[in-house]
Amino acid sequence: MSEVLSFPKRETLPLAIGPSPMPLELRHLAFQADSIAILMGIDLKLDTDALTVLMGPNGAGKSVFLRLLHGLIKPTFGEVLWNGEPACAATRKQQALVFQKPVLLRRSVKANLSFALGLRPFQNRKQRLQSALDSAGLADLADRPAHVLSGGEQQRLALARALILEPKVLFLDEPTANLDPASTLLIEQTIQRVRQQGVKVILVTHDTHQARRLAEDVLFMHRGRLIEHSSAQTFFDRPAMREARAYLDGEILV
Amino acid sequence: MTVFKSVAAGALALALLAGQAAATEDFIVVQSTTSTQNSGLLDEILPEFEAASGIDVRVVAVGTGQALKNAANGDGDVLLVHAKPAEEKFVADGFGVQRFDVMYNDFVIVGPQDDPAGIRGLGDAPAALAKISQSAAPFASRGDDSGTHKKEQALWNLARVDPAASSGNWYRETGSGMGAILNTASAMNAYTMTDRATWLAFNNKGNLEILTEGDDRLFNQYGVILVNPDKHANVKADLGQTFIDWLTGADGQKAIAGFKVNGEQLFFPNAVSQTN
Amino acid sequence: MQDFAQSFVLAGQLVVSGDPALAEIVALSIQVTLTALVISALIGLPLGALLAVARFPGSATLSVLANALMGLPPVVVGLLVYMMLSNAGPLGVLGLLYTPTAMIIAQAVLITPIIIALTRQVIADLNRSYAETFKSMVVPAHTAIAALIWDARFSLLTVLLAGFGRAIAEVGAVMIVGGNINHVTRVMTTAIALETSKGELALALALGFVLLLMALSVNAAVALLRQTDRSAVHV
Numbered sequence: 001m002s003e004v005l006s007f008p009k010r011e012t013l014p015l016a017i018g019p020s021p022m023p024l025e026l027r028h029l030a031f032q033a034d035s036i037a038i039l040m041g042i043d044l045k046l047d048t049d050a051l052t053v054l055m056g057p058n059g060a061g062k063s064v065f066l067r068l069l070h071g072l073i074k075p076t077f078g079e080v081l082w083n084g085e086p087a088c089a090a091t092r093k094q095q096a097l098v099f100q101k102p103v104l105l106r107r108s109v110k111a112n113l114s115f116a117l118g119l120r121p122f123q124n125r126k127q128r129l130q131s132a133l134d135s136a137g138l139a140d141l142a143d144r145p146a147h148v149l150s151g152g153e154q155q156r157l158a159l160a161r162a163l164i165l166e167p168k169v170l171f172l173d174e175p176t177a178n179l180d181p182a183s184t185l186l187i188e189q190t191i192q193r194v195r196q197q198g199v200k201v202i203l204v205t206h207d208t209h210q211a212r213r214l215a216e217d218v219l220f221m222h223r224g225r226l227i228e229h230s231s232a233q234t235f236f237d238r239p240a241m242r243e244a245r246a247y248l249d250g251e252i253l254v
Numbered sequence: 255m256t257v258f259k260s261v262a263a264g265a266l267a268l269a270l271l272a273g274q275a276a277a278t279e280d281f282i283v284v285q286s287t288t289s290t291q292n293s294g295l296l297d298e299i300l301p302e303f304e305a306a307s308g309i310d311v312r313v314v315a316v317g318t319g320q321a322l323k324n325a326a327n328g329d330g331d332v333l334l335v336h337a338k339p340a341e342e343k344f345v346a347d348g349f350g351v352q353r354f355d356v357m358y359n360d361f362v363i364v365g366p367q368d369d370p371a372g373i374r375g376l377g378d379a380p381a382a383l384a385k386i387s388q389s390a391a392p393f394a395s396r397g398d399d400s401g402t403h404k405k406e407q408a409l410w411n412l413a414r415v416d417p418a419a420s421s422g423n424w425y426r427e428t429g430s431g432m433g434a435i436l437n438t439a440s441a442m443n444a445y446t447m448t449d450r451a452t453w454l455a456f457n458n459k460g461n462l463e464i465l466t467e468g469d470d471r472l473f474n475q476y477g478v479i480l481v482n483p484d485k486h487a488n489v490k491a492d493l494g495q496t497f498i499d500w501l502t503g504a505d506g507q508k509a510i511a512g513f514k515v516n517g518e519q520l521f522f523p524n525a526v527s528q529t530n
Numbered sequence: 531m532q533d534f535a536q537s538f539v540l541a542g543q544l545v546v547s548g549d550p551a552l553a554e555i556v557a558l559s560i561q562v563t564l565t566a567l568v569i570s571a572l573i574g575l576p577l578g579a580l581l582a583v584a585r586f587p588g589s590a591t592l593s594v595l596a597n598a599l600m601g602l603p604p605v606v607v608g609l610l611v612y613m614m615l616s617n618a619g620p621l622g623v624l625g626l627l628y629t630p631t632a633m634i635i636a637q638a639v640l641i642t643p644i645i646i647a648l649t650r651q652v653i654a655d656l657n658r659s660y661a662e663t664f665k666s667m668v669v670p671a672h673t674a675i676a677a678l679i680w681d682a683r684f685s686l687l688t689v690l691l692a693g694f695g696r697a698i699a700e701v702g703a704v705m706i707v708g709g710n711i712n713h714v715t716r717v718m719t720t721a722i723a724l725e726t727s728k729g730e731l732a733l734a735l736a737l738g739f740v741l742l743l744m745a746l747s748v749n750a751a752v753a754l755l756r757q758t759d760r761s762a763v764h765v
Contacts, residue, residue, distance in 0.1 A: 116667060119670075292724075
């Protein structure tokens with residue numbers, strides 16, 4: 001591999017922003033664990049297919065927020081509405097979540113994908129499986145046990161498994177944390193591809209460079225509150241909140 | 255994964271095979287005592303009957319007390335035990351059809367060679383037991399309601415000793431079979447009472463030897479009873495009776511007399527020849 | 531104690547000579563215990579997995595019960611099964627007492643709680659890492675249970691081995707319900723008990739060594755199976 005990998009420039013992706021395949025509305029959303037408030041008073045509407053990046057310092061509640069949106073946990077107060085319907089198994093079936101640390105079945109790469117395929121009434125399973133392997137660059141590793149893959153390969157497999165379900169909404173929780181640049185690039189390319197296909201992507205990241213590369217729409221959280229929601233350009237050029245400015249400047253926020 | 259599946263399939267096949275293991279041939283279940291089995295008598299004489307009759311005899315060897323209870327539950331076709339009063343009660347209670355004498359041998363009192371109670375050569379069993387109790391030398395008892403245990407209790411009664419009062423002291427009730435008691439007695443140099451057949455065939459005598467024998471009251475009679483089919487419809491009365499007829503008939507009696515361990519006859523046939 | 535040395539020699543002779551009586555007893559022991567194990571696995575693996583992943587009315591009670599029943603004395607199991615199968619008992623009409631089937635039932639009753647309790651533990655541990663992913667993917671409960679059992683198969687093999695070991699080494703229950711009938715229900719443990727009561731201690735111990743050898747072979751076979759499966763192509 002003598003080819004020099006380079007991340008695509010932001011300007012190369014002037015995408016038209018359309019309506020979201022699954023509009024989201026949050027009403028007075030709050031979440032407590034053991035009577036400690038993790039999230040509070042969040043109202044939000046996401047009704048475009050713009051790629052949303054969620055940022056904020058550690059402990060801001062980003063991961064909990066993502067789980068609430070996906071319906072993995074129930075809000076203590078307020079509502080998560082997809083197309084006006086509360087988050088539940090039925091909405092979850094149209095979404096997929098890639099965790100920071102992928103949880104793969106203790107089976108081969110192929111079996112991990114076919115397990116996911118078997119969950120929904122898809123046609124042409126063989127073709128879908130093969131194209132998922134190909135586009136994740138895992139075709140040569142198809143028969144390898146998933147747990148012997150490298151971190152980057154595992155995350156690509158987790159992403160491929162999420163995409164094989166053909167979600168309308170794709171959540172990503174710091175998918176490239178601890179990955180090498182090549183793997184990160186592959187995953188970012190995939191994210192941009194599915195964004196182009198009209199999937200609503202909601203990405204949590206700590207990496208401001210990645211955020212600049214991918215974001216069209218930015219949410220900024222701090223101490224359990226959603227304190228800024230603006231377009232990527234506005235956010236990166238003139239963030240409204242002092243905390244967001246400090247964060248972008250690399251200051252340590254608590 | 256293929257290996258896994260083939261092993262699972264193999265296990266399943268084996269499991270199904272086991273289900274068919276129960277044969278369909280004619281058989282009877284005989285509830286008997288450990289002495290008839292441990293001495294080797296049944297192993298010796300049953301093949302002869304099985305060859306002659308085509309009936310397979312399945313022996314469950316337990317203590318007489320348990321054998322009587324199992325038979326009363328209908329879990330057996332024939333009862334072959336050695337506790338005459340209990341057997342007669344079994345018939346009187348309607349659990350058995352009729353009791354027949356089969357054979358006898360005798361009980362002996364065995365103990366350590368140094369004989370701390372000094373009973374060697376005594377021809378009087380109750381007197382020997384009395385001396386054991388006076389010396390407080392350890393005595394191992396079946397304590398399991400078996401034929402041997404019942405006989406032992408009767409002898410204590412005659413000796414006017416209540417060993418139960420010393421239970422846990424010199425009187426050790428172990429609640430186990432004859433062979434187990436002999437192992438125990440051998441290990442702790444205790445006296446015990448055993449039927450002669452089990453004693454002669456027993457292979458772990460250690461320091462033990464026969465000290466008291468020959469008292470008429472040590473007589474050990476074996477009886478055979480057909481379990482009452484009126485009580486339990488599953489009882490194979492015809493096959494069971496065939497076995498009883500053989501055992502108490504000329505062939506069976508001859509086989510019993512012919513069974514020897516180390517050249518010594520263990521059981522003495524004494525069936526009253528049947529007239530029908 | 532010269533019995534030990536004598537027993538080793540005797541055990542060796544028994545194995546090498548291929549004594550048909552011994553072969554019969556060994557075969558029956560394995561048949562009975564494997565069958566009991568298959569039955570217990572068919573009940574215990576799914577039930578243990580269900581208890582690990584689902585909460586339903588009575589599931590906590592069932593878990594506690596399974597844990598407690600792991601210590602069930604074999605003799606008690608034997609008595610219970612005897613009372614059920616006795617001709618005076620409710621299932622007497624089946625005529626199963628003093629057959630290998632009765633021994634299979636007793637052993638299955640004995641080890642099913644072990645399989646349930648240990649499976650619940652193994653699956654619960656695995657489920658801790660799988661649960662959120664499965665919820666996200668909306669995996670139906672039965673698919674999730676099947677996937678957990680399959681993915682935990684190596685740990686579950688150890689669970690099954692524990693059940694096998696307990697069943698094959700057990701004497702109290704099979705003695706009562708099998709009756710130790712020669713050529714019909716005599717297995718390794720009851721044969722050992724019989725030889726002990728005859729005072730044939732060396733032979734009894736030799737049979738014990740053979741039983742140990744059987745257990746070792748089964749464990750070695752499983753270890754080999756794991757290795758083969760791990761190195762083989764994964765599905």
